[in-house]
Amino acid sequence: MTQTALIVIDVQESFRVRPNWQAVNHPDIADRVNRLVASARERGDLVVWVLHTEPGTGGAFDPANGHVRLIEGLEPRDGEPVIRKTSHNAFTTTNLQQVLTQHGIRELVISGIRTEQCCETTTRVASDLGYDVVFVTEATATTPLPHWTLPADASLDEVLADPRTLMPAVVVERTEYALAGRFATIRTLDEQAGLLVGS
Template sequence: MTKSALLNIDVQRSFEHKDFWQQNDLPAFSEALTRLIDGCQTRNVPVVDVFHVNAEGVFSLASGLVTPMTFLSHTPQKTVHKNVHNALLESGLDAWLREEGITHLIIAGMRTEQCCETTTRVASDIGYNVTFVTEATMTFPMTHASGEVFSTDSIKRHTELVLADRFATITDVDGALAELDRAV
């Protein structure tokens, strides 16, 4: 039987203090992530909060901003800190997941194309079955060196394109919860 865990990656107040912070997608993201967390907890799927930590700045522990965004009200089963883009290898999380017998990871959080995508790739490469819940990820527009601006929608579509059928199953919140129900 597959045992699952939800990784809630980098949904921390630090982002609210970056110059690229935009709240445009926050309402839909917070609603989707909250539904996913609640659905996982109802199904006894552990929720792991992952926080990115740097030595200095708004991502440092000293900043007081490495805390959950205010819309989150859950109690995670585990909390880890990372200082690289993936949540697994330097945080001790991989060892904990294996001790718990977890073989399936559900990925959600911030930034879609950075820490969420990187964690997905690493998780797949080290043997986990991965579900990527794009609806429960958030990112920000990015400007290419050429001046072309990539919207959050185009970034998310690109992430889905490069992860699908190679590194993860791509789905929405309802699909992820239905997948958990089928696995029982």
């Protein structure tokens, strides 16, 4: 029985319909995730798909608007759990921990959107729950992070023009600094996708 699960977090169309997707660091996130998925399936690892939902909000994450679906090119196989969450981390509002327990999972490989938000938060919770966590930063994606005093309805141009905005490369670096050695092991996409069966 496999002890490792690949967790694919929020790689969904909801993000692609938002204006800030134009500034995403990895527009090819689906291809990057697919490399991990193919590698995980080859090793017999569990693949778990997570979708973020905000029912009743009328926004991009409201299931009623039709964007809460995996980005084109990603397709769960029969038997691969698809879990819907309403919190930032993939555990609090779902049965993810029960699914992992049923499969005897001890190690999680984290990928998805956004690097510093749902992916990082899930990693921290997973570590606190006792899982060994691998964070594949190159298989996560994020967008420029505005200063918290900027109005929520600021345009992408305003966000990019603000010198306080954190660009994705800085966000990624900070996430890696916060996680490495505390909550997770950082691996490159090549390292994780190239792992041999039984290694």
